[in-house]
Amino acid sequence: MLSKEQHQELLSRYAxxxxxxxxxxxxxxxxxxxxxxxxxxxxxxxxxxLAVTKAAYQAGAxxxxxxxxxxxxxxxxxxxxxxxxxxxxxxFHVSAIMDMVKNGDALLTISANDPDVYNGLDAARVxxxxxxxxxxxxxxxxxxSRNSINWCVVAAASPAWAAKMFPGLNxxxxxxxxxxxxxxxxxxxxxxxxxxxxxxxKKLRKRADYLQAKKYSALHYRSPNTDLTLGLPPGHKxxxxxxxxxxxxxxxxxMPTEEVFTLPDRxxxxxxxxxTFPLSHAGSxxxxxxxxxxxxxxxxxxxxxxxxxxxxLVDTDExxxxxxxxxxxxxxxxxxxxxHLFYNTLFDENASCHIAIGxxxxxxxxxxxxxxxxxxxxxxxNVSLNHVDFMIGSPELDIDGLKEDGxxxxxxxxxxxxxEV
Amino acid sequence: MTETEFDQMLGKxxxxxVKIGLNLRKGQRLLIRxxxxxxxxxxxxxxxxxKAGAVFVDVAYTDERLTRIRLEHADPxxxxxxxxxxxxxxxxxxxxxxxxxxxxxxxxxxxxxxSPDLIAKYRKAVSxxxxxxxxYENSTNWCVVATASPAWATKVFPExxQQEAQQKLWNEIFMTCRIDTADPxxxxxxxxxxxxxxxxxxxxxxxxxxxxxxPGTDLTIGxxxxxxxxxxxxxxxxxxxxxxxLPTEEVFTTPHKxxxxxxxxxTRPLNYLGAxxxxxxxNFANGRVVSISAKKGEETLRKLIxxxxxxxxxGEAALVPNSSPxxxxxILFYNTLFDENASCHIALGxxxxxxxxxxxxxxxxxxxxxxxxKSLVHTDFMIGSNMLDIDGIKADGSRTPLMxxxxxxxxx
Numbered sequence: 001m002l003s004k005e006q007h008q009e010l011l012s013r014y015a016x017x018x019x020x021x022x023x024x025x026x027x028x029x030x031x032x033x034x035x036x037x038x039x040x041x042x043x044x045x046x047x048x049x050l051a052v053t054k055a056a057y058q059a060g061a062x063x064x065x066x067x068x069x070x071x072x073x074x075x076x077x078x079x080x081x082x083x084x085x086x087x088x089x090x091x092f093h094v095s096a097i098m099d100m101v102k103n104g105d106a107l108l109t110i111s112a113n114d115p116d117v118y119n120g121l122d123a124a125r126v127x128x129x130x131x132x133x134x135x136x137x138x139x140x141x142x143x144x145s146r147n148s149i150n151w152c153v154v155a156a157a158s159p160a161w162a163a164k165m166f167p168g169l170n171x172x173x174x175x176x177x178x179x180x181x182x183x184x185x186x187x188x189x190x191x192x193x194x195x196x197x198x199x200x201x202k203k204l205r206k207r208a209d210y211l212q213a214k215k216y217s218a219l220h221y222r223s224p225n226t227d228l229t230l231g232l233p234p235g236h237k238x239x240x241x242x243x244x245x246x247x248x249x250x251x252x253x254x255m256p257t258e259e260v261f262t263l264p265d266r267x268x269x270x271x272x273x274x275x276t277f278p279l280s281h282a283g284s285x286x287x288x289x290x291x292x293x294x295x296x297x298x299x300x301x302x303x304x305x306x307x308x309x310x311x312x313l314v315d316t317d318e319x320x321x322x323x324x325x326x327x328x329x330x331x332x333x334x335x336x337x338x339x340h341l342f343y344n345t346l347f348d349e350n351a352s353c354h355i356a357i358g359x360x361x362x363x364x365x366x367x368x369x370x371x372x373x374x375x376x377x378x379x380x381x382n383v384s385l386n387h388v389d390f391m392i393g394s395p396e397l398d399i400d401g402l403k404e405d406g407x408x409x410x411x412x413x414x415x416x417x418x419x420e421v
Numbered sequence: 422m423t424e425t426e427f428d429q430m431l432g433k434x435x436x437x438x439v440k441i442g443l444n445l446r447k448g449q450r451l452l453i454r455x456x457x458x459x460x461x462x463x464x465x466x467x468x469x470x471x472k473a474g475a476v477f478v479d480v481a482y483t484d485e486r487l488t489r490i491r492l493e494h495a496d497p498x499x500x501x502x503x504x505x506x507x508x509x510x511x512x513x514x515x516x517x518x519x520x521x522x523x524x525x526x527x528x529x530x531x532x533x534x535x536s537p538d539l540i541a542k543y544r545k546a547v548s549x550x551x552x553x554x555x556x557y558e559n560s561t562n563w564c565v566v567a568t569a570s571p572a573w574a575t576k577v578f579p580e581x582x583q584q585e586a587q588q589k590l591w592n593e594i595f596m597t598c599r600i601d602t603a604d605p606x607x608x609x610x611x612x613x614x615x616x617x618x619x620x621x622x623x624x625x626x627x628x629x630x631x632x633x634x635x636p637g638t639d640l641t642i643g644x645x646x647x648x649x650x651x652x653x654x655x656x657x658x659x660x661x662x663x664x665x666x667l668p669t670e671e672v673f674t675t676p677h678k679x680x681x682x683x684x685x686x687x688t689r690p691l692n693y694l695g696a697x698x699x700x701x702x703x704n705f706a707n708g709r710v711v712s713i714s715a716k717k718g719e720e721t722l723r724k725l726i727x728x729x730x731x732x733x734x735x736g737e738a739a740l741v742p743n744s745s746p747x748x749x750x751x752i753l754f755y756n757t758l759f760d761e762n763a764s765c766h767i768a769l770g771x772x773x774x775x776x777x778x779x780x781x782x783x784x785x786x787x788x789x790x791x792x793x794x795k796s797l798v799h800t801d802f803m804i805g806s807n808m809l810d811i812d813g814i815k816a817d818g819s820r821t822p823l824m825x826x827x828x829x830x831x832x833x
Contacts, residue, residue: 030502043457046484053487057494063502064491068457068482073467077478080471088450088477091513096506 001176010179014154014188015051017255019059021197022152023106024251027060030105032067032097036137038113039093040069044158045110052108067093071117071160071283078121078129086128089136101143104247107151114160115343118283127312130282134316134385141385146362146369147243150251155182155346164343185256185335185347201252204240206421208260211238211328211411216401219264219326219411221273221353223397228293230326230355231268233380235366238262243363258335258350261327263360265380269293269323277352277391279310280343286310289390291357297321298357313357319384324360329353331395331415345389353393353412358386422588430591434566434600435465437667439473441609442564443520444663447474450519452511454481458570459524466522481510485531489695492535492543500543503550515557518659523565528572529755532695540694541724548728548797558774559781562661567594567758576755597668597747597759613664616653618833619740620672623650626821628813631738633685633765635809637702642738642767643680645792647778650674655775670747670762673739675776677792679708681735688764689803692755696721708734710769725769731796737768737776743807743827757801765805765824770798 002010019025033049035041041049053064100107118126134141144151162174169177183189190196221228240260241252274290289303289310298321303310314320329336329352336351348354360382362368368376373383399412410418422430439445451470455463460482467478492500514521532540567573569590571583578586595601602608633640652672656662682705690699698718703710710733715722726733741748741764748763760766772793774780780788785795811824822830 030504040482043460043482046457049484050486050490053490054494057491060496062496062499063504064487065504066484066487068480068484070460070464070480070482072460072464073478073480076464076467076471080468082474082476085476090479090510092506092510095509096504099504099506 001173002180007179010183010188011047011051012055013193014183014186015048015055017186017188017193017197018052018108018152018154019055020194022154022252022255023108023150024249025056025059025061025106025150026249028062030063030100030103031056031061031108032065032100032105033108033110034067034097035069035109035111035113036133036140038069038071038074039133040067041110042069042071042112042158044112045156048110048154048156067096071114074129075117075121078118078125083125086125087132089132094136094140097140101140101148104149106249107149109151109153110156111153111344111346112156112158112161113280113344114158114283115164115280116283116285117160119285123308123312126282126284126309131316131385138385141359141387145359147245149247150245150249152251152253152255153346154186154255155344157182161344165340181338181342185338185350197252201241204257204260205242207417207419208238208240210419210421211260214401214409215403217404218268218402220400220402220408221392221397223274223394225274225290226272226392226397228269228271228273229402230323231265231380232262232326233265233365235379236262237364237366239361239364246369254346254350256335256347256350258333259327259329261325261364263364263381264323264326264355265296266322266324266360266377266382267296267380269296273355273392275390275392276394277341277348278343279388279390280345281309281313281388284309285343296323313386313388316386317384319382320358320386322357322382322384323355324358324382324384324387325354325356325364325389327354327389328399328412329393330412330417331393331397348391349389351393352391353397353399354389354391356387356389358382358384358388427591430595430600431462431465432469433605434595434598435462435469437598437600437605437609438466438522438564438566439469441606441664442566442667443522443562444661445470445473445475445520445562446661448476450477450479450514450517451475451522452479452481452514452519453522453524455524456526456570457482457484458572459526459568462524462568479514485527488543489531489535492532492539497539497542500539501546503546507547508550508553511551511554515554515560518561520561521563523563524568525565525756525758526568526570526573527756528570528695529576529692529697530572530695533697535696537696537721537724540696540721541728544694545728545797552797559655560658562657562659562663564663564665564667565758566598566667567756569594573756577752593750593752597750597762609664613653616670616672619829620650620652622831622833623672623674626813627815629816630680630814631823632812632814632820633804633809635686635804635806637686638684638804638809640681640683640685640705642735643677644674645677645777647791648674649776649778651773651775658781666758666762668747668759668762670745671739671741673737673776675772675793676735676738676767677708678731678734678772678789678794679792681705681708685767685804687802687804688806689753689760690755691800691802693718693721693725693800698722710734725798725800728770728798729796731794732770732798734769734794734796735767736770736772736794736796736799737766737801739766739801740811740824741765741805742824742829743805743809760803761801764803765809765811765827766801766803768799768801770794770796770800
């Protein structure tokens, strides 16, 4: 176990990497730290928020604000508030973030969520709470989707999350182990984290560039319980680690990140895909599930646990019946090699090939930021309140790239890249 | 106390806060202002509020450590930056007359060592941004309570370990808030009746001034003609009556902003925004501070008084007997909510509108013409002791002994 001082040192290095690589915070920028699902950063994110705040001011931030939230309170609300009250939503929270977005400020999300926080609660009440959140958050999601500002999502260990990941350990040991996993996967343990990130970002960009040059018209996924063809629209753009925000800042939106991703054609998905990891959604775990598509549309879902919640997710709006992201991650990614589930998308999506139900990021279509919703949809882009990733990668998964002329090239075999870059 | 017993007491405390402190109504929303260390009580209050029929409870948590980090590391020029939503967050609730709970468990030493200039600059920017909220004063049921946060508890009981200090401070809170009684609701209702008797007596007397005498103190505080004594219970514009401070032992009104003369010496240290001011005296002429002295924190005191034009005038005079249960604890709490209920006190800065008859409906100019004080600050400091005498002086010059050796000298 790390000493207190060692932990503090790693936390400072992690915070510095977040400010320099993740957000690439500019001198004089303001920074807001939030967690939209919890309606604020949970108290467990406090030590990281403090370290990031310090690093931000040292980098010349003009103002740093943290909006705090508490999952336990949301749970109490779901248990005790009147049925018809879940539309209540404080306006300030949306206007606070929108003010920052319009001002070109930076946004950091600290995830420390308990993957199972709403376990056992009424699915209809949870869905009502979730829907009010998504509707209120619509404008902000749209700005994030077009990279209006430099933004980043990172994680902090929390006791509930750590306990879920390491049920055999006591709380202190589990927390230490989760922090260690966070520090390692975000390269805070490297001698020079900023240099290590720049190396890593270069490698990912080469893969994205290779796929971009191929201009595949579809990807075909096969494994013992998956046979799925996903169309890729003309103009799809493969993205990795770094992006350029409309405020002119080059940033890295996720730490860790191991994926290259683009958007699928919302009208072209056919076949069945079986998830390879449980999905933590709306505070509960959906487990052992599969999804069947016809002409891009989800026509059937099946789950051994929390099928109702998965169905509610798909029923949110028309866009939630379709896909908005396809991402490739080798089964040997450093996060996958750790050999344990994180029950947290930020990590699990970087351990596995995945697809996302719902909204496509505008920046994954060439010129997508400039299109109206209707234009984006006709170009194959998906519009939805949701964007929920789920994992489909494994060492048994093969993926082929299909060209316009029907020729087929292997992209991944048994979960690993077969392309050389 | 075992963990289970503590949990039960905390639940009982939350119920008292919701039922008596806020008198929360079914269908009301509730906004809670708290620091992260208050979470154990906050969660109990959230549960209790929903069970009482709240439609929505929102918590505006702050991490006070972030304030210190900002003052230590940010470019001093940027300290005037206050985002607009800090204001709109509260306005959203105040406009709808939702209930508000504030939890005051601040680390008394939070900002110790930070330059008073920086603190004043930061504080002023926040106060100015929040100024529009003044118009909502008393529009809605609100309440201030405290939790035994680690930093505060270790300041009060420095000889104890953090855990022991917190346990001891929790006991003090439960005791002074009557949570340890068999029936807190009845205990509070009896106590409120007692305080209201003194309040009625003082309102009937129509004193023109109060004369204070004690070691280092010889002060005359003129009262506005239309002054109104308040205490214990308050009735808000949304029609709800509640007890806005738990604990509370005081009756108070506003001095006339132009009619304070003489010298007053504080009997307890003042914690102002995380910095300590100790052993201090103030001289007044025509209502205004003309000179100050302090053995510690004089610069902080000066900055406080210089915040704006009227920060050097008084906005509150409160009477608390030296035998008050909180005073009898013999503990210096470094927290106004407790210390002000252990001692007679006065406040620099803003007057409460309800301290003047009809004050809520007056324009700023009318309120000031009646003797009310308008300022960005309202900072209480303690002047009571067992050596303090107070007389009430009527318009005709006749004097009535109000307090002798720190105790009430009138029968009510």
